[in-house]
Amino acid sequence: MGKLERHATIADVAALAGVSVGTASKALNGRGSLREETRMRVREAARQLSFEVNAGARNLHSGRTYTVGMITTDTIGRFSIPVLMGAEDALGAGQMSVFLCDGRDDPIREQYHVKTLLSRRVDGIIVTGRRTQARAPISVGLPVVYAFISSTDPDDCSVVPDETGGARKAVEHLMAIGRTRIAHVTGPEHHHSARVRAQAVADRLAEAGLSVAGPPLFGAWSEIWGRQAVGMLLAGGTSFDAVFCGSDQIARGVADALRAVGRRVPEDVALVGFDNWDVMTRGCQPPLTSVDMNLEGLGRTAAEMLLAAINGTPSPGRHARPCHLVVRESSTVPLGPEARV
Amino acid sequence: MGKLERHATIADVAALAGVSVGTASKALNGRGSLREETRMRVREAARQLSFEVNAGARNLHSGRTYTVGMITTDTIGRFSIPVLMGAEDALGAGQMSVFLCDGRDDPIREQYHVKTLLSRRVDGIIVTGRRTQARAPISVGLPVVYAFISSTDPDDCSVVPDETGGARKAVEHLMAIGRTRIAHVTGPEHHHSARVRAQAVADRLAEAGLSVAGPPLFGAWSEIWGRQAVGMLLAGGTSFDAVFCGSDQIARGVADALRAVGRRVPEDVALVGFDNWDVMTRGCQPPLTSVDMNLEGLGRTAAEMLLAAINGTPSPGRHARPCHLVVRESSTVPLGPEARV
């Protein structure tokens, strides 16, 4: 570890190759017109010295650093990771490097990170977070794209999942397999996603002349809440042949509780979750149908829009990307008449 | 978004404040001896122009960039996140920024990232991954620290969890609550962690004059395997009053399967998992006792060692950090005589 031999400079390369630095620079960057032999000689010298161009010094001229900052509003978590990865992937392909900054839900900390990024002369910034709720914009004189999370300023570029569309697809799927008494169990009412999805469920059912079986049940984003909710549904005497849940964790709790009281999934009750989190959908008995928000795609799109903005073609506004439904066994059996309770 | 007004330079600040660039630089960096009034005037000018020093230009002198690269061997996942976060936290406090690079298990891609980091003149590199198995070192003339994962070169600095110690603690805990017939269900045998933990279990039991109830069961890191394994234990007629699992997911599968056949946890069978992954430990019925590897602490320690190495005080070698046991209800009831089957 750490034999700290000085990095070779282009002057070193030039000296070894017996040319001037200007020539060496041209040779290595494929600019100007040089004799092929000279070009090779310089390349060989660079190889010998394992020369890697000093990006910082180069950037001094171009004004650009081919670097972007990625800031998470809150802590890095299950939702931000895929977004980060998608973005990292798209940016890496465009030769950009990514500075990772964890905001930790602390505005001071975030502000500090923004300053640092500015000081490092990033070409743009991607802001993400673990909830879809809109947040106050960060104001810097640079291209900024919000991914998953969105900015309260409608002119800012935000790439978000179409949660309403996703919830509608879930309901439509359940109706398509013959379910008409669909309950909805979701997260806390103060949570943006919970409200949006619940509203979408109510709307879509209303369009079909139906209504939610029992009122939507707001609680927590946890398995425990899913289990409790089943108790409430049963105690309330609600008749239901399907449950659409606001998250996979909730759905999993619902599945466990239903099994515990002898209701079969999917025969008696079809079940659909939200997030398509493999750990949950596969661990669930039976495997869980779920809505996928395509977070990695969101990150990739955000990165592409940021690159475009950096190159002078911004895409202002809120861009909602479709969710898709992944059907598994928890909702595969059409409701036969014998299963009606 | 993106009013791309040029970044203010120190020359702009100097001009506005009516001083030379040298003076402005001193004023902003608190060096040299200046009249307090001058200092203020420069600061004010910088504020007005929202000047942020160009870190790249500054680094040209210092040789250091106050930047480190973080490379994940495989894809960014559940294990690398906490490590990343711990490191990001420790580094951020030291004014360092972090370049995130996702290796995706692709050596070509990794090599590309290493080159990029070299070109950006990072001061050091942290390598991590989702498995503890040793990997081939990346050879660069820079301080490198391996976190969670380790390097096959024993002289490289690696910060890893003491999995053996963790497994021993789990076994000791089970013995302390009176269990003597302890089964072990874990991941694939070709997986380093599975082997190490299984060996530790066997060794610790042997020290107490006991042996594993039934042979250690190697399978997959999944809930499904946990459920299957219970079937195998029962079918094999193995008598057991505790199961120590190689992961929380496996433990959870075991819990579900035991409940399904009427064995009570923890009364009949005490259960301990590994990873202390909150989603699993809390979702489990009952909440799961588990071994915590303190991944965030690992990341933090790795970052601190990297900083020390950058400052000339390397810590070569493999550093194993203790795991600790988090006791929850799945193992709280001492075995009473009446529960013995």
Added chain:
DNA sequence: GTGAAAGCGCTAACAC
């Protein structure tokens, strides 16, 4: 085709 020189934004000697 190749070299010399200016300059990107900043810091650190050294004058004054």
Added chain:
DNA sequence: GTGTTAGCGCTTTCAC
């Protein structure tokens, strides 16, 4: 105290 100057490593005119 403050200004001047010489680089840091690189690219890019512009001579030759």
